[in-house]
Amino acid sequence: MSNHYxxxxxxxxLNLYFTQELHGQDEKCGCSMSPSGGLxxxxxxIKSIQHMPNRVLLDAGNSLFPWNTHLYSEQKKxxxxxxxxxxxxxxxxYIMKAKNxxxxxxxxxxxxxxxxxxxxxxxxxVGKQKLRIAGLTNRNSRTHEWNGSEKIKIADPKKVLEEIxxx
Numbered sequence: 001m002s003n004h005y006x007x008x009x010x011x012x013x014l015n016l017y018f019t020q021e022l023h024g025q026d027e028k029c030g031c032s033m034s035p036s037g038g039l040x041x042x043x044x045x046i047k048s049i050q051h052m053p054n055r056v057l058l059d060a061g062n063s064l065f066p067w068n069t070h071l072y073s074e075q076k077k078x079x080x081x082x083x084x085x086x087x088x089x090x091x092x093x094y095i096m097k098a099k100n101x102x103x104x105x106x107x108x109x110x111x112x113x114x115x116x117x118x119x120x121x122x123x124x125x126v127g128k129q130k131l132r133i134a135g136l137t138n139r140n141s142r143t144h145e146w147n148g149s150e151k152i153k154i155a156d157p158k159k160v161l162e163e164i165x166x167x
Contacts, residue, residue: 013053013054014054014056014127014129014131015049015052015053015054015055015056016058017055017056017057017058018059018060019042019045019057019058019060019063020060020061020084020086021062022038022039022042022062022063022071039071039074042074042078043074043078046079053127054126054129055079056081056124056126057078057079057081058080058081058082058083058084058133059075059080059082059083059084060084060086060135061083061084061085061086061087061088061089061135061137062086062088062089063083072102081124082105082122083102083103083104084104084105084106085104085105085106085109085112085118085135085137086137087137090112090137090152091152102117103117103119104117104118104119104135105118105119105121105133105134105135106118106119106135106137107120107134107135107136107160107161108136108137108154108156109137109153109155110152110153110154110155111151111152111153112152120134120164121133121134121164132164132165132166134160134161136160136161137154
């Protein structure tokens with residue numbers, strides 16, 4: 001996350017903000033390399049962009065897991081509307097520990113557990129703009145075992161985007 005925040009925007013602009021990598025931690029991890037966590041840091045960022053019109057907050061993944069109900073509640077207060085399932089969320093079995101998780105965007109994940117609420121994409125209207133939200137997991141096509149029985153496939157992101165992009 002950069003320390004340079006936008007100061008103004010035209011009313012016709014669309015302002016998308018992607019955040020990630022909290023790894024279920026309310027507090028900063030204290031790491032010098034690739035620090036994760038920190039609700040105070042996230043709230044400071046959100047407050048710095050509150051004046052921006054047509055603002056959409058998206059969680060790109062690796063934030064809510066291991067499952068943290070308090071963190072999810074805080075992100076809802078911040079105005080997050082979309083959560084992408086990332087590689088770690090899925091393949092470290094973190095999502096199986098979630099209690100009443102939100103619907104996740106999982107555009108290129110196939111054969112996910114049926115108790116998990118997922119969307120291939122979501123169409124929204126923000127100001128004057130129509131927007132299709134998609135969420136891609138960051139690995140090339142592979143198959144992974146899910147709890148020893150089901151296989152989750154990561155479909156090719158390029159092919160999935162071609163399929164779900166309106167003509």
